[in-house]
Amino acid sequence: MIGLPSILSFAAVVGSTVSADCTRAFLQNATAQYVGAQSSGNPALLTVLATNASYIESEKPVSIRTGVLSQPMKIDHNRSIHDTTNCATFTELIVTNPSKPYVIGTRMLFTGNQITTIESIATHPGDWAFNATGYLYWDSLENWDPIPAAKQDSRAVIQTAGDAYFNRFGNVNITVPWDTPCARLEGGAYTGANNLTGETCDLGLPSTTVVTNRRFVIDETLGAVDIFLGFPGLDRSQGDKPMPDSHLFRVEGGKIRYIHTVSSCVEAGCGLNRTGPP
Numbered sequence: 001m002i003g004l005p006s007i008l009s010f011a012a013v014v015g016s017t018v019s020a021d022c023t024r025a026f027l028q029n030a031t032a033q034y035v036g037a038q039s040s041g042n043p044a045l046l047t048v049l050a051t052n053a054s055y056i057e058s059e060k061p062v063s064i065r066t067g068v069l070s071q072p073m074k075i076d077h078n079r080s081i082h083d084t085t086n087c088a089t090f091t092e093l094i095v096t097n098p099s100k101p102y103v104i105g106t107r108m109l110f111t112g113n114q115i116t117t118i119e120s121i122a123t124h125p126g127d128w129a130f131n132a133t134g135y136l137y138w139d140s141l142e143n144w145d146p147i148p149a150a151k152q153d154s155r156a157v158i159q160t161a162g163d164a165y166f167n168r169f170g171n172v173n174i175t176v177p178w179d180t181p182c183a184r185l186e187g188g189a190y191t192g193a194n195n196l197t198g199e200t201c202d203l204g205l206p207s208t209t210v211v212t213n214r215r216f217v218i219d220e221t222l223g224a225v226d227i228f229l230g231f232p233g234l235d236r237s238q239g240d241k242p243m244p245d246s247h248l249f250r251v252e253g254g255k256i257r258y259i260h261t262v263s264s265c266v267e268a269g270c271g272l273n274r275t276g277p278p
């Protein structure tokens with residue numbers, strides 16, 4: 001929990017007159033507000049923020065007034081998914097400013113018509129495979145258009161595809177529903193770089209890693225599920241301590257088409273003594 005400046009309390013009161021309750025339009029307004037607030041570095045622009053909302057960065061509560069959301073930045077790309085069933089959203093932001101680049105993943109939770117939790121992973125140089133220019137470039141080649149209604153997967157199918165990926169981390173016998181093509185974007189490194197039409201997601205996965213604390217945001221319209229999770233062993237300097245991580249999946253016809261990761265390290269390079277992936 002955090003204390004908010006009085007302007008936020010005022011704004012929250014005004015925002016509470018919004019009558020929409022977790023419709024797509026309401027959630028889209030909220031993510032647009034979030035992107036605008038981050039762009040301006042002004043959390044007070046979030047008029048639908050609850051006065052006692054939790055603000056968390058990389059699994060730690062911090063003050064919204066001094067956190068990343070209070071830093072203005074030129075956002076080169078934003079994409080949001082909206083979960084009208086669980087009243088939650090996920091937003092991907094890319095900032096290529098060479099003097100302060102970021103790739104940010106943010107999950108927001110709503111109760112009634114207010115944001116009650118904002119949870120971000122704000123990656124920067126030194127985090128897993130970080131390259132904001134690369135993230136923007138590969139992202140721009142992908143198609144995340146809404147899926148036609150007749151072809152949309154159910155929530156369960158979309159969630160199962162994302163879950164299978166992480167279940168496979170702890171059990172080699174789990175079959176992950178890879179699509180062809182399939183590509184994974186990690187920090188800025190792209191598995192599809194050498195073959196955009198190939199299935200380049202199945203390049204080897206851990207087999208004894210138990211991924212913890214999975215939190216889902218599911219959008220049937222975009223065929224997307226984002227999972228916030230704890231990734232044990234990601235940072236080699238931290239032993240098996242679960243690291244803050246977000247994986248955004250695009251699922252088409254029950255199969256994984258794209259994966260976007262936002263993975264934070266404690267030590268620059270995650271204890272691998274370099275910033276690239278292993």
Ligand SMILES: *[C@@H]1O[C@H](CO)[C@@H](O)[C@H](O)[C@H]1NC(C)=O
Pocket residue numbers: 018020023025026029
């Ligand atoms: C979205 O925001 C617009 C402009 O602020 C407002 O007119 C509209 O009522 C909002 N819609 C919902 C569903 O909150």
Ligand SMILES: *[C@@H]1O[C@H](CO)[C@@H](O)[C@H](O)[C@H]1NC(C)=O
Pocket residue numbers: 001050052
């Ligand atoms: C925030 O305030 C609301 C309304 O007063 C209350 O229902 C809710 O439990 C509070 N949340 C937290 C995290 O304290």
Ligand SMILES: *[C@@H]1O[C@H](CO)[C@@H](O)[C@H](O)[C@H]1NC(C)=O
Pocket residue numbers: 035036039075076077078079
């Ligand atoms: C977010 O992206 C949309 C297009 O998807 C764009 O219209 C909007 O201006 C972007 N917002 C910011 C603050 O960059």
Ligand SMILES: *[C@@H]1O[C@H](CO)[C@@H](O)[C@H](O)[C@H]1NC(C)=O
Pocket residue numbers: 131133134135137188
């Ligand atoms: C980042 O990605 C861009 C686009 O793929 C590439 O040109 C550049 O060499 C990469 N930078 C590093 C440091 O890997």
Ligand SMILES: *[C@@H]1O[C@H](CO)[C@@H](O)[C@H](O)[C@H]1NC(C)=O
Pocket residue numbers: 170171172173
């Ligand atoms: C995977 O399947 C093989 C062959 O059936 C079996 O020997 C092995 O114990 C299984 N591994 C796990 C982790 O379930």
Ligand SMILES: *[C@@H]1O[C@H](CO)[C@@H](O)[C@H](O)[C@H]1NC(C)=O
Pocket residue numbers: 180194195196197198199
């Ligand atoms: C790329 O992947 C496709 C589909 O698997 C395959 O047919 C093709 O040979 C691959 N191209 C290269 C250059 O590996």
Ligand SMILES: *[C@@H]1O[C@H](CO)[C@@H](O)[C@H](O)[C@H]1NC(C)=O
Pocket residue numbers: 236271272273
């Ligand atoms: C990284 O470098 C440190 C200090 O030089 C060393 O102790 C550590 O073993 C190295 N880690 C790896 C994974 O190479």
